[in-house]
Amino acid sequence: MSAFTLDEFRKLVDDTLDSEAAAALDETTLDTTFTDLGYDSLTVFELVTRIQDDYPVTISDEQLDELKTPSALIAYVAARLTEARA
Template identity: 40%
Template sequence: MSTTAFTVEELKRILREGAGADESVNLDGDILDTDFEELGYESLALLETGGRIEREYGITLDDDALTEARTPRALIDVVNGQLALTAA
């Protein structure tokens, strides 16, 4: 379990490991406010991503919060919020 903040770099790594990356999408660009669907990740890929985050960081993510996080920035905020709750 990590106690550091969840970053966009960690999210990119987990996305690539769990669901791969669409060759037409550059995850190395500024993706923070890009909708996951535009990045080629649909709900099933995001559920896999959420499961990987939960296992690596020892947290539980609410399914609704996960599906409502439409962008990497929103998902990072959800994860960091949960990390803050578990650290308290």
Template identity: 40%
Template structure:
């Protein structure tokens, strides 16, 4: 299975909250999702869409640790590569 790219993650983030999409330009890998305009419900929706697209279970504890785009990519890609 192919790894999740930053561009794919951005697409999912835009689908979840198009209003926050304007914040996704530039270097966002280490910017907090809350600073990008995504609350906990939006992060849950992002995780749900990733789970559906990649058939990858993501436990609630892992979702709580997803505070930046880099955290999401690292978690997902480590599991996809395994």
């Protein structure tokens, strides 16, 4: 299983939402809250569901409440994947 990086997240956003939303994600927007990026809670839930479908990662509702930015979500998933490989 590969690492989970901005590129993987961007592809997931492109597949789940659209290419415009994916193109808006870059190093300058990683610490912007999902809300400020225009993602409602259903959109974030859909992205997390896709992550859980595609990667051996579980994200509880409580954990999701703490992951408010793309950077936080990417870091969380990457850490869980590293743990899974250990």
